Amino acid sequence: MVLLWQVLANGILLGGLYALMALGLALVWGVLNIVNLAHGAFIMLGAYVCYYLFALVHVDPFLALPAVMVVLFVLGYTLQRHVLNLIIRAPMFNTLLVTFGFEVVLTNLAQMIFSADFRTVNPGYAGANFNLLGATIPLARILAFTTGLSLTAGLWFFLLKARLGRAIRATAQNLIAARLYGVETRTIYAITFGLGAALAGAAGDLYGLVSQINPYIGGSLTAKSFAICIIGGLQNPLGVVVGGIFLGIVESLTALYLGPTYTDVASFGILVLVLVLRPTGLLGRTA
Amino acid sequence: MREFQLFCIAAVFLVSGPAFSETITLGASVQITGPLANTGRYYRDGYEFAIEKINKKGGIRAGNVNYKLALKLLDNQSDVNLSVRQYVQLLTEDKVNFLLGPYASNFALATSSVSEKYQVPMIQGGGASDQIFSRGYKYIFGTLPVASEYFSSNIAAMDTLKPKPEKVALLFADDAFDVSVADGTRNILTKSGFKLVLDKRYASNSSDFNSLLSLIKDSQPDAILVAGHETEVLNFIRQAKSLNVSPKFYSFTVGVPTEDFRKALGKDGDYAFGMTSWLPSAALKDEYFGNGEAFAKEYADRFGYDPDYHAASAVADVEAFAKAIEAAGTLDPGKVRDAIAHVSFDSLYGRIQFSAAGQISLPQIMIQVQNGKLVPIYGQKGLINSPLYPMPSWDHR
Numbered sequence: 289m290v291l292l293w294q295v296l297a298n299g300i301l302l303g304g305l306y307a308l309m310a311l312g313l314a315l316v317w318g319v320l321n322i323v324n325l326a327h328g329a330f331i332m333l334g335a336y337v338c339y340y341l342f343a344l345v346h347v348d349p350f351l352a353l354p355a356v357m358v359v360l361f362v363l364g365y366t367l368q369r370h371v372l373n374l375i376i377r378a379p380m381f382n383t384l385l386v387t388f389g390f391e392v393v394l395t396n397l398a399q400m401i402f403s404a405d406f407r408t409v410n411p412g413y414a415g416a417n418f419n420l421l422g423a424t425i426p427l428a429r430i431l432a433f434t435t436g437l438s439l440t441a442g443l444w445f446f447l448l449k450a451r452l453g454r455a456i457r458a459t460a461q462n463l464i465a466a467r468l469y470g471v472e473t474r475t476i477y478a479i480t481f482g483l484g485a486a487l488a489g490a491a492g493d494l495y496g497l498v499s500q501i502n503p504y505i506g507g508s509l510t511a512k513s514f515a516i517c518i519i520g521g522l523q524n525p526l527g528v529v530v531g532g533i534f535l536g537i538v539e540s541l542t543a544l545y546l547g548p549t550y551t552d553v554a555s556f557g558i559l560v561l562v563l564v565l566r567p568t569g570l571l572g573r574t575a
Numbered sequence: 576m577r578e579f580q581l582f583c584i585a586a587v588f589l590v591s592g593p594a595f596s597e598t599i600t601l602g603a604s605v606q607i608t609g610p611l612a613n614t615g616r617y618y619r620d621g622y623e624f625a626i627e628k629i630n631k632k633g634g635i636r637a638g639n640v641n642y643k644l645a646l647k648l649l650d651n652q653s654d655v656n657l658s659v660r661q662y663v664q665l666l667t668e669d670k671v672n673f674l675l676g677p678y679a680s681n682f683a684l685a686t687s688s689v690s691e692k693y694q695v696p697m698i699q700g701g702g703a704s705d706q707i708f709s710r711g712y713k714y715i716f717g718t719l720p721v722a723s724e725y726f727s728s729n730i731a732a733m734d735t736l737k738p739k740p741e742k743v744a745l746l747f748a749d750d751a752f753d754v755s756v757a758d759g760t761r762n763i764l765t766k767s768g769f770k771l772v773l774d775k776r777y778a779s780n781s782s783d784f785n786s787l788l789s790l791i792k793d794s795q796p797d798a799i800l801v802a803g804h805e806t807e808v809l810n811f812i813r814q815a816k817s818l819n820v821s822p823k824f825y826s827f828t829v830g831v832p833t834e835d836f837r838k839a840l841g842k843d844g845d846y847a848f849g850m851t852s853w854l855p856s857a858a859l860k861d862e863y864f865g866n867g868e869a870f871a872k873e874y875a876d877r878f879g880y881d882p883d884y885h886a887a888s889a890v891a892d893v894e895a896f897a898k899a900i901e902a903a904g905t906l907d908p909g910k911v912r913d914a915i916a917h918v919s920f921d922s923l924y925g926r927i928q929f930s931a932a933g934q935i936s937l938p939q940i941m942i943q944v945q946n947g948k949l950v951p952i953y954g955q956k957g958l959i960n961s962p963l964y965p966m967p968s969w970d971h972r
Binding site for chain 2: 498
């Protein structure tokens with residue numbers, strides 16, 4: 289019983305991190321209709337920014353979070369403004385190709401600049417834990433979990449209440465009407481893509497606390513984020529949280545009952561099931 | 576104009592000089608980029624370094640001709656299928672003379688079929704899985720010890736520890752090499768009378784081990800043996816700490832001998848056991864580098880990081896070709912293949928002599944990280960240094 293509770297707790301905490309990873313991808317996908325294949329590479333870059341801030345200037349990963357997000361925002365904003373905006377009206381295949389190109393370039397640049405050495409962000413509390421009803425809860429994971437949830441809630445309120453957030457939603461819902469109301473869509477696109485990259489950066493910052501970093505972590509993280517977006521749906525940030533935690537729990541229970549070889553089989557199996565049974569995602573409204 | 580061309584041709588002949596009249600090209604497709612680039616670099620640098628040294632010593636003399644060695648190196652981007660195509664390209668387009676191997680068992684497993692098909696020998700120091708050598712192939716040779724015996728020195732050492740670990744957990748990734756390791760380890764464990772309380776296969780490239788660690792905590796083994804990849808081992812140890820999973824003993828097939836591992840983990844890397852087929856020792860004499868210690872120093876100065884057994888194994892591959900070609904006295908692939916099967920020499924890596932199946936036999940030395948340093952613990956002749964055992968629990972470090 290303790291084992292089941294422990295594994296469930298592991299799954300929920302893992303899911304929080306998953307949700308944060310997928311959040312930026314879902315935002316960009318929902319608003320710009322771009323499936324950003326470089327999303328995992330942004331997460332990787334965020335992890336490296338955090339690593340160097342920690343290793344060279346000894347900034348705590350949680351304090352470094354705003355700085356990491358700003359760096360990634362600027363990168364995302366620039367890429368959208370000067371590259372992706374040029375082809376935003378082109379068929380989806382073109383944007384897929386361009387973001388795939390970003391992924392390749394960023395990954396290879398990362399290996400040239402950072403080398404293929406494995407890095408970890410290892411502050412004193414990275415291994416700390418406490419006991420909750422018999423389960424061991426790693427401190428870093430619960431901090432990452434709460435940070436992920438806070439950022440999701442923050443994004444939700446921003447989209448719901450802030451003027452800029454409403455402009456973003458308006459652009460996503462009805463492009464022509466938004467333009468008629470004076471929304472500068474090119475700027476909105478760039479800001480949205482920047483926000484997506486900033487959220488990826490935040491995920492990367494926290495990822496380094498629980499896992500190792502190397503230039504090639506991006507690919508599998510993009511795939512996982514993609515699955516979470518499909519499972520949760522793109523309608524609102526809450527869907528991504530539900531999708532992430534759901535996936536985290538499924539993977540943990542699969543590892544416990546079926547064996548750890550099958551975690552990917554389970555998560556992508558669920559992806560297929562969702563696509564067949566509820567194409568709009570778990571929380572999506574059917575048309 | 577025509578005279579100028581003739582002059583150029585003459586100049587080329589004059590400059591290239593009589594020192595080497597011919598070139599032998601060794602072809603290899605190695606992981607220079609991609610997820611395996613971290614280990615792939617040992618092969619890139621090892622091959623290059625060995626070829627350079629052999630050329631400096633006057634190259635290879637076969638028959639009555641002096642040959643210079645050259646390397647044709649392709650980047651397979653850590654992609655097995657690309658690597659297979661590149662080996663075909665190396666033989667059909669680039670017309671290399673012989674093949675050096677890629678890193679990792681699944682790569683060697685797939686690409687050795689190319690060398691077999693074209694009947695050109697490949698010596699590889701990157702794949703240890705028993706599967707590579709159990710198909711009756713004649714053109715593949717390997718300089719890593721047999722995968723199924725990777726843990727043998729560790730298990731022999733566990734027998735001598737006090738208190739003796741009784742319950743053992745075995746975890747392994749689901750690729751060719753690690754499955755071979757696990758199959759062999761399971762046998763040795765049962766023969767030596769250990770109780771296997773957990774035997775789990777996990778997906779290669781897993782980054783989350785929390786469920787597995789919870790299972791381990793539940794079955795309370797004294798010792799954990801992990802056959803996986805370095806990225807997984809790093810995550811495993813960090814997550815073991817954060818879940819406070821503290822066995823008396825844990826050991827890993829990879830990672831522990833590398834400098835990168837100790838750097839990435841810092842203090843958390845302490846107490847981890849592992850194994851290596853090679854330590855930079857002055858007792859290992861070598862014709863081209865002097866000895867193992869001198870090689871390690873020169874290598875670190877030149878490339879900026881310490882070599883481990885992968886690099887030494889790569890050097891041994893090139894040296895084995897040099898010896899075999901000299902013995903064969905010809906570049907005929909079939910004759911060189913027969914010569915490789917009969918080479919027997921001492922290198923900085925150890926004694927190079929291939930079994931009938933094509934693999935060398937080298938003992939694994941058990942090692943442990945103690946205060947950030949790599950310490951040899953247990954070898955063929957028994958205890959070398961005393962191990963730090965049992966491992967203290969994470970909250971008492």
